[in-house]
């Protein structure tokens with residue numbers, strides 16, 4: 001019996017990506033035959049990542065010591081929103097609360113410097129609904145709270161096989177109704193044994209898949225099998241951000 005993790009559909013709405021960390025064989029997830037996959041399938045909160053995020057927030061606050069409050073809020077909101085959603089599957093409510101608390105401390109110091117010792121509570125903080133001490137402007141622009149982000153857990157699905165196990169014809173036919181290149185996808189599914197080469201997890205029938213050129217076409221990569229791989233859409237996004245290419249081959253998602 002194997003376990004795999006079905007991506008919660010809500011993750012997509014929030015723009016969350018599943019992250020596979022490369023790990024050594026010792027901690028690595030194992031395939032059904034006990035072969036290390038090279039990836040952890042269940043991700044735990046990463047202290048260095050939290051620390052780096054807090055450092056980033058501090059830097060932004062420090063470099064905005066003379067900026068209008070709304071400029072600082074907008075800058076912080078984009079960072080907080082992106083980070084919180086990205087990590088909403090792996091961090092706990094406590095982590096979010098801790099980061100909010102550290103952000104609050106830093107903002108108090110920011111306000112105190114501007115107020116020459118006074119934090120000017122009424123100028124920079126407001127009561128919004130039942131929440132006190134909301135860092136916000138008079139016009140109603142509010143600082144995003146990490147802890148306002150819903151924590152999303154992977155749904156653990158038990159199965160006796162990968163959804164694609166052996167049944168390549170069924171899956172390629174099924175996907176073939178929707179895909180522009182069913183043969184290509186079926187071939188890649190088979191050669192990759194139903195797994196995404198980026199994160200090492202099995203594809204599930206609800207995942208959005210994309211064909212990627214390992215070496216981007218814009219960088220001279222050829223349109224041939226040995227240069228193609230099938231990836232989750234979110235894994236493809238991550239890969240594309242890092243391979244110096246903005247081109248991609250999109251495939252229509254299969255909607256169940």
Ligand SMILES: [Zn+2]
Nearest residue numbers: 196199232235
């Ligand atoms: Zn993947």
